[in-house]
Every structure is written in structure tokens, then in C-alpha cells.
Amino acid sequence: MQEIKFYSGENIPLELHKTRIVQKLHLVPIERRLEALYEGGFNTFQLSTKDVFLDMLTDSGTNAMSDNQLAAMMQADDAYAGSQSFVRLQKAVVDVLGKQYLLPVHQGRAAENIISVAYVKKGSLVPMNYHFTTAMAHITDKGGQIVELLYDEAYVVNSSHPFKGNMNIEKLEEVIRYHTPKNIPFIRMEASTNLIGGQPFSVQNLRDVRTLADKYGIRLVLDCSLIGENAYLVLQREDEFKNSDMGTVIKTMTDLADLCYFSARKLSSSRGGGIATNSEEILKELEALVPLYEGFLTYGGMSVREIEAMSVGLYETLDETVISQSPGFIKYLVEELDKKGIPVIKPAGVLGAHLDAMQICAHIPQSQYPAGALAAALFLISGIRGMERGSISNQRDEYGNETYADMELLRLAVPRRVFTLSQIKFVEDRVNWLYDNREMIGGLKFTYEPPVLRFFMGKLEPVNDWPQKLMAKFKEDFGESL
Numbered sequence: 001m002q003e004i005k006f007y008s009g010e011n012i013p014l015e016l017h018k019t020r021i022v023q024k025l026h027l028v029p030i031e032r033r034l035e036a037l038y039e040g041g042f043n044t045f046q047l048s049t050k051d052v053f054l055d056m057l058t059d060s061g062t063n064a065m066s067d068n069q070l071a072a073m074m075q076a077d078d079a080y081a082g083s084q085s086f087v088r089l090q091k092a093v094v095d096v097l098g099k100q101y102l103l104p105v106h107q108g109r110a111a112e113n114i115i116s117v118a119y120v121k122k123g124s125l126v127p128m129n130y131h132f133t134t135a136m137a138h139i140t141d142k143g144g145q146i147v148e149l150l151y152d153e154a155y156v157v158n159s160s161h162p163f164k165g166n167m168n169i170e171k172l173e174e175v176i177r178y179h180t181p182k183n184i185p186f187i188r189m190e191a192s193t194n195l196i197g198g199q200p201f202s203v204q205n206l207r208d209v210r211t212l213a214d215k216y217g218i219r220l221v222l223d224c225s226l227i228g229e230n231a232y233l234v235l236q237r238e239d240e241f242k243n244s245d246m247g248t249v250i251k252t253m254t255d256l257a258d259l260c261y262f263s264a265r266k267l268s269s270s271r272g273g274g275i276a277t278n279s280e281e282i283l284k285e286l287e288a289l290v291p292l293y294e295g296f297l298t299y300g301g302m303s304v305r306e307i308e309a310m311s312v313g314l315y316e317t318l319d320e321t322v323i324s325q326s327p328g329f330i331k332y333l334v335e336e337l338d339k340k341g342i343p344v345i346k347p348a349g350v351l352g353a354h355l356d357a358m359q360i361c362a363h364i365p366q367s368q369y370p371a372g373a374l375a376a377a378l379f380l381i382s383g384i385r386g387m388e389r390g391s392i393s394n395q396r397d398e399y400g401n402e403t404y405a406d407m408e409l410l411r412l413a414v415p416r417r418v419f420t421l422s423q424i425k426f427v428e429d430r431v432n433w434l435y436d437n438r439e440m441i442g443g444l445k446f447t448y449e450p451p452v453l454r455f456f457m458g459k460l461e462p463v464n465d466w467p468q469k470l471m472a473k474f475k476e477d478f479g480e481s482l
């Protein structure tokens with residue numbers, strides 16, 4: 001993409017779109033935010049958007065849609081079977097992902113369910129670069145286990161490694177040999193590895209994984225939910241592709257996988273999801289499960305309007321001006337926070353900026369959930385809703401013991417083309433204030449803990465009155481300001 005320089009020398013991201021539909025936001029007083037936290041059990045998933053100012057919980061289903069996506073939704077072909085909307089989607093999947101067969105599903109985790117039902121059984125082991133919460137939950141639900149095989153560098157917060165999402169190839173071969181290929185139904189690679197800070201893998205690394213998959217006759221499954229962003233960072237960071245384009249990089253990656261699946265909430269700024277393959281054998285193994293769990297094979301639980309938006313969104317994934325906007329804003333935010341010495345995952349990845357709660361809240365033990373506490377504290381002092389990606393997002397082991405996360409992160413998602421630069425500056429300002437007052441943040445404890453995916457529905461409370469004290473300090477410093 002052509003670089004755009006400012007005469008002033010300022011290095012800020014420039015939006016290559018204009019805003020034509022807007023949504024009003026509310027910044028409610030801090031007293032109300034404190035009440036909302038208690039009502040929501042100090043879990044940002046449990047907050048109501050009427051209390052949220054900047055919703056940085058996720059980019060899933062919250063990216064701005066384009067005028068062309070909205071227009072396409074008006075020409076949807078409503079039919080239970082044989083809809084022309086689905087025909088258009090199939091064509092987009094062939095053109096963008098290079099896969100002939102598409103099984104539609106209602107969102108990414110539905111694809112994970114179907115793949116796990118088909119291939120995972122008790123005793124199965126699925127090696128992956130890193131888990132995603134729902135992928136792991138579906139595999140363990142079917143009696144399987146996962147093993148994460150990133151290189152050590154992936155866990156270094158202050159790093160300049162361009163591909164922290166790379167699979168450790170030596171360890172992968174060891175694991176395959178030790179557990180034997182017959183117990184490994186597939187290897188899973190996740191593009192722009194979400195839970196370690198939206199970090200990409202290189203095409204070369206994926207080729208090396210493919211080589212092992214071929215050597216041992218194991219399927220390679222690619223989670224493509226964030227493949228656009230992974231491809232964008234490959235263009236920036238992998239020499240072989242520096243003069244290439246999004247379409248070529250995406251297809252080079254998807255060609256290496258036997259099966260690609262995705263959450264369209266991310267990939268195509270729409271809703272829905274899909275499983276795509278060129279293998280008739282895989283198609284036959286999975287096909288019957290779609291009508292069972294999702295819906296008929298030409299809608300898979302989605303509305304036809306969503307399907308139309310998804311087709312257009314898939315083509316827009318090839319447009320660097322669309323895909324680069326969120327990573328550009330994230331890079332700006334990460335660099336500004338880093339300049340102030342605030343521990344944040346580096347290099348800047350995709351999806352969002354990731355604050356390192358393990359360092360920021362070093363005084364809070366992991367048993368009191370530092371990332372969850374940081375998420376609650378930031379909401380309290382700013383109305384900014386982030387997402388805990390630490391031990392609360394982990395699940396207990398089979399004996400009921402806590403499994404503490406490798407990283408305690410607060411993710412501040414930057415959905416595509418949603419926020420303005422002044423809003424990002426507000427985030428920077430309030431995170432900075434909180435960092436200066438970080439010793440005042442205290443821990444959390446569960447009051448209600450569901451057995452599966454506890455981070456969604458769980459309720460917690462502060463271990464003491466730290467939120468009240470933090471609020472008092474905020475009022476002292478900001479007076480009547482919201």
C-alpha cells in the first residue's frame with residue numbers, strides 16, 4: 001500500500017474511508033459505572049452497552065460494514081434450499097480462499113463443533129500454535145486434549161519478533177512421534193493468534209507445518225478468522241512477499257491447509273461462519289453434520305442477508321485499505337503506550353492492543369485474576385470496555401484445579417473502521433492515568449463460576465473496597481469530568 005506522509009512529520013494513521021452512518025455513544029458518570037460493575041459481577045461481558053462508552057470488548061461482529069455490504073443485503077434471495085445468495089457466497093469463497101466446497105455455519109465455534117464431532121474422540125490430541133477458547137472447549141468436550149507449541153519468544157511481552165504465532169516445528173515433530181499420528185486427528189494453526197496478542201505466523205512456518213503433516217499423514221486445519229490481518233502482516237514483514245498482494249498471500253496460506261474454517265464475524269465484517277475445503281473426502285465426513293447442528297446446506301443457520309454481507313466482506317478482505325485500518329490504529333496506540341513505559345504486547349499485532357496485566361498489576365496474585373481486575377478498573381475510570389484474556393478465560397483442569405494462563409492480558413479491541421483517532425487518544429490518556437495509579441487496583445474472586453467457558457457468564461466481586469478508593473482518586477484528579 002502506498003505510504004502517506006504528513007508535512008508536519010507526525011506519524012499518525014490516516015483513515016481511507018468516510019463515515020456516513022453514526023451511532024450515538026454515552027459516557028455515564030463514574031458513580032453509575034461503579035454500580036454497573038457490581039450489577040455485572042465485575043465481568044465486562046456482563047455489562048450493558050447503555051453503560052459503555054468505547055466498546056473494545058471484541059472485533060467479533062463489531063467491525064463497521066461497508067456501503068456495498070449493506071446494499072448487497074437488500075438483494076438477498078430468501079429460500080430454504082438452493083438460494084442464489086449462497087451461490088454468490090460459494091463463488092466468493094472460491095475467489096478469496098481458493099476452496100471449492102463450502103459448508104456454512106452460524107459462527108466460528110459452530111465450525112469448531114462440527115470439526116471436533118467428526119474427528120476428535122477420547123484420547124485424541126490436537127497440536128496447535130495456540131488455543132482459542134472455543135476451539136479448545138469443543139475439543140475437550142469431545143474427550144480430546146490440546147497441546148500448544150509456540151516458540152518461547154511468543155510469550156515475551158517486549159519483543160520485536162515479527163512472527164510470534166509461528167509453530168515450533170521441532171516440538172511438533174516430537175509430539176507427533178511421541179503420541180503417534182493415529183492419535184492426532186489434525187494439526188490446528190490459527191492465523192493472527194488471538195490469545196497471545198493477535199500475532200501472525202509466517203507463510204514459511206505454515207509450509208514447514210505442511211511438510212510434517214504430509215510426512216505423517218495428518219490433516220492440517222487452518223483457523224482463518226483473522227487471515228486477512230495475518231496476510232497483511234506477512235506483506236509487511238516477510239521478505240518473500242514484500243512485493244506481493246493480499247489475494248496471493250491469502251491463497252498461498254489457504255492452499256497449504258486441508259480444511260479452512262472461519263468466524264465471518266471477524267473475517268468478513270458480517271455474521272456467520274464457514275468450513276471450506278477442496279477435499280471431497282473431508283466434505284463427505286462433515287456434510288451431514290451441518291443440517292444436524294446448523295441448518296440446511298445453503299444457509300447453515302445464517303440469514304440470507306448475512307450471507308450476502310459475508311460475500312462482499314470476503315472480497316473486501318483483499319483490500320489493503322480495509323484491512324490495514326485496524327492494525328494501523330493498534331500500532332499507533334501501542335507505540336504511544338510504550339513511549340510512556342506502559343507494558344503492552346509488542347510488536348503491535350492485530351485485533352487490539354494488549355496490556356500486560358501480569359506487570360501492570362504485579363501486586364495482584366494470579367489467583368485473584370490481575371487481567372480481570374485491570375479490565376474492571378479501566379471500565380470504572382473511563383467507560384472503556386476491554387476483555388480479560390488471562391486466567392479467567394482459562395478453564396479448570398479435569399480435577400477442578402485452576403490452570404493459570406501463560407499471559408494475563410487486557411485486550412482493547414479495535415474493530416475495523418469504528419473508532420476515531422481522538423477516541424483512541426482518550427484510551428491512551430485513561431490507560432496512562434490508571435497506570436500511574438495502578439497500585440490502587442485490587443484483586444477479584446468468583447461468586448458464581450460456571451463449569452464451561454466461565455469468562456462469559458461468571459460473576460466476581462472485589463476482594464476489598466479498592467473500587468471505591470479508585471473512584472475517589474479519580475474524582476480528586478478529574479473533578480466533575482466524566
Ligand SMILES: Cc1ncc(COP(=O)(O)O)c(C=O)c1O
Nearest residue numbers: 060107108109132194225263265
Ligand atoms: C481465532 C478465532 N477462532 C474462532 C473464533 C470463534 O468464532 P465465533 O465467535 O464466531 O464463534 C474466534 C472468535 O473470536 C477467534 O478469534
